[in-house]
Amino acid sequence: MAVSYKNLGLVNTNEMFKKAMEGKYAVPAYNFNNMEQIQAIILACLETQSPVILQVSSGARKYADQTLLSYMGQGAVEMMKTHAKEKGLKEIPIALHLDHGDTFELCKSCVDTGFSSIMIDGSHLPYDENVELTKKVVEYCHQFDVTVEGELGVLAGIEDEVVAEKSTYTKPEEVVDFVKRTGVDSLAISIGTSHGANKFKPEQCTKNAEGVYIPPELRFDILAEIEKQIPGFFIVLHGSSSVPMEAVNIINENGGALKDSVGIPEEQLRKATQYNVCKVNIDSDGRLWMTAAIRKHFNDKPGDFDPRKYLGPARVALIEMYKHKNENVLGSAGNV
Ligand code: G3H
Ligand code: 13P
Ligand code: ZN
Numbered sequence: 001m002a003v004s005y006k007n008l009g010l011v012n013t014n015e016m017f018k019k020a021m022e023g024k025y026a027v028p029a030y031n032f033n034n035m036e037q038i039q040a041i042i043l044a045c046l047e048t049q050s051p052v053i054l055q056v057s058s059g060a061r062k063y064a065d066q067t068l069l070s071y072m073g074q075g076a077v078e079m080m081k082t083h084a085k086e087k088g089l090k091e092i093p094i095a096l097h098l099d100h101g102d103t104f105e106l107c108k109s110c111v112d113t114g115f116s117s118i119m120i121d122g123s124h125l126p127y128d129e130n131v132e133l134t135k136k137v138v139e140y141c142h143q144f145d146v147t148v149e150g151e152l153g154v155l156a157g158i159e160d161e162v163v164a165e166k167s168t169y170t171k172p173e174e175v176v177d178f179v180k181r182t183g184v185d186s187l188a189i190s191i192g193t194s195h196g197a198n199k200f201k202p203e204q205c206t207k208n209a210e211g212v213y214i215p216p217e218l219r220f221d222i223l224a225e226i227e228k229q230i231p232g233f234f235i236v237l238h239g240s241s242s243v244p245m246e247a248v249n250i251i252n253e254n255g256g257a258l259k260d261s262v263g264i265p266e267e268q269l270r271k272a273t274q275y276n277v278c279k280v281n282i283d284s285d286g287r288l289w290m291t292a293a294i295r296k297h298f299n300d301k302p303g304d305f306d307p308r309k310y311l312g313p314a315r316v317a318l319i320e321m322y323k324h325k326n327e328n329v330l331g332s333a334g335n336v
Pocket of ligand 2: 031099194195237239283
């Protein structure tokens with residue numbers, strides 16, 4: 001039996017994007033794979049009164065179990081409502097989104113199990129095949145009021161199971177045709193961001209006085225040109241972790257071996273929200289802070305073996321990070 005997201009208390013992304021566009025901020029799309037991550041996302045977004053997109057990759061869906069996942073989405077909504085009541089806060093809108101869907105069947109299965117938003121990523125396909133696949137997904141999703149994100153241009157790095165060696169920026173001259181022919185609700189673009197904790201090679205960066213890599217600027221000229229082509233259309237930025245050195249250093253001081261880590265500076269993300277960027281995807285920063293907290297915990301207390309002892313502090317670190325993003329980077333705080 002198919003489950004509708006509407007019966008789970010979730011919402012699609014239409015209203016949240018409209019408000020974000022008007023208010024010049026971006027809605028956070030945070031990936032999760034387990035209970036502590038989803039708890040941290042919900043608590044941080046409720047406390048900062050931010051709308052949120054809970055994001056699930058196909059890998060996460062396999063890891064967490066697709067049936068459990070719909071219940072986790074519903075559980076997140078119910079938990080948010082209980083905490084909102086207890087704390088006298090307004091309820092926040094929550095969307096459950098498939099990140100980097102790669103087949104029609106996967107997208108359909110997510111819609112049928114309660115997702116309210118779908119990304120179909122045909123960006124690695126030849127243009128016409130991307131159009132065809134995206135259109136098919138849109139036709140299915142729109143019957144159920146599920147919103148769809150498409151992608152044009154390829155990000156460097158690892159896109160779920162798709163590996164792109166080099167980034168190919170989105171071609172502004174293609175966006176009008178793509179949006180018209182597919183009927184997508186939002187568009188992910190490539191302007192220099194990429195997935196993971198090594199977004200740029202050291203030789204692409206300069207170094208500041210503390211020896212921290214400073215990456216090249218994102219291609220705001222391409223973003224501006226895209227905006228000119230499709231005014232008022234919702235734009236999505238993937239690969240937008242900032243890879244904070246504080247987390248990387250804690251990891252490396254506690255037995256880790258991360259090398260040449262570099263992310264997207266926060267000022268550049270703030271600048272992107274002043275364009276039509278309404279959704280910003282962040283996964284790696286959560287992975288880094290969680291790993292940092294757990295590594296530090298085991299170094300400080302090697303005798304602990306109760307998962308609550310080390311996952312609890314990891315959850316606290318995540319809550320702090322998500323609050324910081326909403327308040328100081330994306331500007332989504334206080335917008336419900
Ligand atoms: O864009 C990719 C996301 O960070 C998800 O990564 O496929 O390892 O779950 P994953
Ligand atoms: P990061 O790897 O920069 O966190 O990007 C995540 C992402 O784009 C998920 O779709
Ligand atoms: Zn992505």
